[in-house]
Every structure is written in structure tokens, then in C-alpha cells.
Amino acid sequence: MIRGGFSGSILHVDLTHRKITIEPLDAALAEKYIGGLGLTIRLAYDEIKPGTDALSPENPVVLGAGPLVGTSLPSSSRVYAVSKLPTSNTIGWCGAGGANFGYLFKNAGFDHIVIKGRADQPVYLKIIDDDVEICPAGDLWGLGVEEADAVLRKKYEDRIGVLSIGQAGENRVPFSMAFVDRISTLGRGGLGAVFGSKNLKAVMVRGTRGIKVADRKRYKSLTKSFLKTIREYPYLKEWQDLGLVKSFPMIPKEEYFGMKKRRMACVSCPIGCKDLVEIPDGEFKGLTKHTSSVINLYTPVLYGFKDYRESVKCMATIDAYGLDMFEFFGIMGFVRSLLDNGVIPRDLPGSEIALDSLHSMEEWARKISFRDGFGDVLAGGFKNIIDTFGKEAEKLSPALVKGMHPYAGPNSALPWNLFGTMELGQILDPRGPHVGSGGSPTYFARRPLAVFPKHLTRMGVPQEDIKRILPGYGSPDQQQGLEVGKLLKYSHRWFTLLGSLGICARAAINRFYNAELCAEFYETVTGIQTSLPDLRQRVDRVWTLLRIANLREGFAENDEAPPESWFNTPGFKNYLTDEPLAREDAEQMIGDYFEEWGWDRKTGTPSRSLLKELDLKEL
Amino acid sequence: MGKYDIQVYTEKCTGCLRCQLACSDLTSKAFNPLLSKIQVFISNSGECTIHFTEECNQCGICVDHCFYDAMQKNEKEVDK
DSSP: OOOSSOOOEEEEEETTTTEEEEEEOOHHHHHHHOSHHHHHHHHHHHHOOTTOOTTSTTOOEEEEEOTTTTSSSTTOOOEEEEEEOTTTOSEEEEEEOOTTHHHHHHHTTOSEEEEESOOSSOEEEEEETTEEEEEEOTTTTTOOHHHHHHHHHHHTTSOOEEEEEOHHHHTTOTTBOEEETTTEEEOTTTHHHHHHHTTEEEEEEEOOSOBOOSOHHHHHHHHHHHHHHHHTOTTHHHHHHHGGGGTOTTSOHHHHHHHEEEEEOOTTOSSOOEEEEEOOSSTTTTOEEEESOGGGGGHHHHTTOOOHHHHHHHHHHHHHHTBOHHHHHHHHHHHHHHHHTTSSOTTSSSSOOOTTOHHHHHHHHHHHHTTOTTHHHHHTHHHHHHHHHHHHHHHHOOOOBTTBOOOBSTTSSBOOOEEOHHHHHHHHSTTOSOOOOTTOGGGSTTOOGGGHHHHHHHTTOOHHHHHHHOTTTTSSOGGGOOOHHHHHHHHHHHHHHHHHHTOOOOHHHHTTOOHHHHHHHHHHHHOOOOOHHHHHHHHHHHHHHHHHHHHHTTOOGGGGOOOGGGGSSSOOEETTTOOBOOHHHHHHHHHHHHHHHTBOTTTOOBOHHHHHHTTOTTO | OOSEEEEEOGGGOOOOOHHHHHHHHHHHSSBOGGGSSEEEEEOTTOOEEEEEOTTOOOOOHHHHTOSSSOEEEEEOOOOO
């Protein structure tokens, strides 16, 4: 029986018929899928008809926040969305640091929102406790993300959470995102376009119902020692000062400290890794920008910008439109190479395409977001460009996975060349090429194998599985002993567990959690009797269901083939040995990953016995 | 009245609201930050204000839960 954590209701919004209904949360289903990411995936599975067009009114957006969101547990603010995504055509999860949106959404009384249909004019959804209303968004439509957010904050006296899209989403650019409280990104793969296709500019929330904890005495005792551990962490101040710059030492600290105006944290986070920056001098002096990671603001530098202030200005523009920066720069680089190789006539674009020029990149971000002229061709993404310019274009295309640009790897935006779980995950996350740590030890380069067992134990990997993941551990030849394919299962499992509870998976904070503790927190907050093996099985149910959902959409093993460029010189390297990665190595890892889940080694189809074990047989 | 004088350092605040979570839990047995006796607000341009409502009794639990040194509590001097 649920006695805490959950808010207890699901909000259903039909934009076509302007109908709002509130249904009680199905407690049995919530328990079976944990909540948060897990239950969001299940609700989306039920709502999405196979083959639905991502930009049709029938495609639902399901939002959710886990049972720990809204409590004081550190970094328990995550918000998830699941929908059919237009770039990849996958049923994909999208996740964001919940900033204020997550706790306010839960306090309004909801664990999930299911949004369907298409409004006949631009609207936003207003949720203030019981007061739920579909409101006209005429004054918001056409505004950038931060501008729309600011208008809503002014109108509702600031203490609100806002999920909003920019002009790229309005114009259904398939690589547009939604933003949470104008600081966190939600939806590489095109959630912004799904919102735009519904004429839905924003969701704003405020709530004052309160989140209760089932066992207050146990909660107090558990959190007291947990918070003490975080306070006494020797690198706490360093993480608080540097945020993600600690993980990316290539960013000059003097530039970062020179523009950092305020460190920002999602609600309940004791570390804080988001920032409000202000350009300190030069032509753009005084320009402020919220960002989920200051690293993102340096993305244009990766593509050739020389001045970090121009880079910040460029990202302010890209984020305002709501474009996915990696897809945007990937496409611009592709088009540049098509021009250089004569596949596209030099005068066709109508204006210069220079990846190291602020003026050029801002202009193309605008043209794509508004589908202006040649920008309309680019707004269709890689697939549309290849369809338009044919085989010669295809030959010059960068590696694509499910129609999207995997941006970590040799010759990619993030030039990490060691093949760990995050790199392999770019082809095996059902949503498509998303880059996330998943709390895996291989997130950091060149970690010695000796630290893996402790890390994996913390992630809840049973000892007998650790031996299979690390066959070389303890043997004289430790360098040969890491099975990345097998490890990726446990990374996905750990990420799904944290996401279903509502906890952030970023390395700075997830290091303090362990799976046993997660089970204790879940039981303490919700009152649902839970052991770690119970939670593992529920997580396996969630991730296997996401797999089934995408198999149902027609995805097959050839959609998960590793791109050829991953093996060209210089290609990826073995995480431990630095030896070049061969295609057969990657294919072996893919098979290992499937098999570790209990899915068919070749096709990735879950076995009947697994479906029975996970109580998914009826699906 | 509570026994502490509470000093705030708004420049250090990140808006994590751990103070509001703790205060609301203490006073209403539920996490309900908007109803807490301390209210933190960071504007779009980054200006921070930390405000205590009239019901606040300076118990200091907000200070205990801050991880960013944005608050400090000092025992009040009491006339005996």
C-alpha cells in the first residue's frame, strides 16, 4: 500500500477536445514499475499505438516525476518525458534535471501528465494545484525559451515551474528540444517538435499540497547519516565551485570564474552543477545565460570558435530557439562538407556557412528554426538532406544511428576515443544516440580495473555478475578483463533505477547513492515493502518494456549496427588496452549486452521465459 | 522566539531550496517548500533574496540543511 512519495493522481489533457480529467494513480501499476521513468514508460507504452506518426495529434507526451521527487533526498528532482520522437522515430525517454518544475508538479498533486491531441491555436497548460486550464498562448508563441519562461514568471509571480519550447519546436524542427525552467534540456530526438505539433508552447506548474513520507522516523535516521557522508566528502567544495568543469579540465578556469554569475542547483541538490553566467566584457558584455552545464556553452569552440564570449552568445541563440546543439552543428558540418565537395552548388544556401563564425551560425540557427529558405531543407535533419541530395551526399554523411548523430567518438564533437559503456550505449539505448554516463565507471577515462568491483557493488550488481563483467580482475592479466557489453546492462539498470525514483545520475551526486540504499529510501518514502532484488526485477521490467515498445515500432538489429567510421583510423580504442576496436569486438559486445538482459543474442528480442518472469507476457 | 540570530549570504545561495524543504517538513510534516517560513527567490537576472515570514521562530533548521554556507546561525544573547 502506498503511504507516501507519490502524489496520487494522473492528469490527462486532451488538447483537441479541450478536455481535462484527473484519474487516481493505479497503485498496483505504480508499484510494478516503481514510478518516475519506469511508470512513464509503461503509461506511454499503453498510450502509443504502434506506427503512430511522432508529429500527429495521436502521439502522446507522457511526463512523470518519481516518488522521491519533492522530498529532501539529495538531488531528487528528475523529470521524464516519453513520446514517439520525430528524429529517430523511436519511443524514447527524455530526462532533465527538474530544477523547480519537478517538485512543484508533484506538489500540485500529480505524478504524471498524459497530453494528447492538438489544440486549434497556440496554448499553454496552467496547473496551479486543482486549477488546471488550457490557456491561449498567443503572446508566448514566437518567443524564445527564456523569453517565454520570463513572461510566464512575470504573469504568475515567479514561484512556478515552466516547461517550454522555442521557435524551432513551434515550427516542428525534428531536432528541437523542450526546456525545464529554461535551464535543463529535455528531449534530444525532438520532444520540442512534438510539443509544437500539438500547438503546446508550455506547461507551467505551482503546487502546495505537500509530499509526505511514509516512515518519518526511519527517513530522519537514514538521511541524517547520508547527508553527513556528503558533507564530509573531501571534494564537496571543489565540485560546488567547479561543477562539471571539474570533469572537463580543458575549459580555462579563469574564463569560467570570470563569467560565472551564480551557481544554480536543482531543488534538493547539495552539489549544484548548473550555472547562470554573464559575459564579463567585449561586444556582448552583460549578456546572461542559464545553462545546465557550462560545458555546453563551449560546444561552438569544439567546432572552431576562437572566442569563448562568441561561443556563449551563439549557444544563447541556439538554446533560445530550442535547437539540439549537437544535431545543429553536426548538420552544419555535413552541409559544409557537401559544399566543399561540390555536392551542393555553392550559391544554393544563399548565405555563407562557416562553422567558426558567430554571424553565420546564428543566421543558420534562425533559418532552420523558422524554416526560412534553404533552412527548411536543413530543418528536416540528416535524413532530409540525404534524401534531397542523393547518394553523393550519403557518402559524405557522418555516422548516423537511427537517423541521428552520435556525438561522442573519434572525429565527433566529443572526441572521446575509449570505448566504454556510454560510447556503446549510443547504439543500444532504445531511444537512439544519447550520451549519458548511466553512473558507469567507464564514464571517466582510464580508470584502473581495481576500482570497478566497489563501484559495481554500489550500483547493485550481484557479486556473481561482477565476476562475469570483470573476468580479468584478480588475474595477472587484468588488462584483458572488462566486458563492456555486459557492463552496459548494469549501467542501464542503475540509470533506470535512479530515474524511476527521481534521482539525478550525474557523477557528482550518484556516487553517494548505492542500490541497497535506494531500496531503503523507496520503502521508507512510499511505504511499499521493497528489497533490492524486488527493485532489480522492476527495473528489468521497465527496460525490457522499452525494448519491446521499440521492437513493436519495427526496429531491428540492423538499426543497432555500429557505424563504419567507428573502426576507421583513427577509430575507437579498447577502454583498457588502447588497442584499436574492431567491428567484431563491437558486435560481440552487442550480443553480450542482449544476452545479459535475457534477450536473443542476435535480434535483441526478449525471450518468452523472460517475459513470463517479468510478468510482461500479456504485452 | 527561537534562540538564533540567522545571518544570510545571498551571494552563496544556489536556489536548491533545501532550507524550505526542511522548514516545511518540520512545521507541516510534509515537504511543501512554498509554505515554508523561509522563502528564497532568485530572479531571472540572478539576484537572490532570502526572506523569513512573520511565523518564523528562528529555530535554525534552515541553516542546518544548507550545503552552500548561504546562512549562519548564532545563539542569541539572553538577559538573565
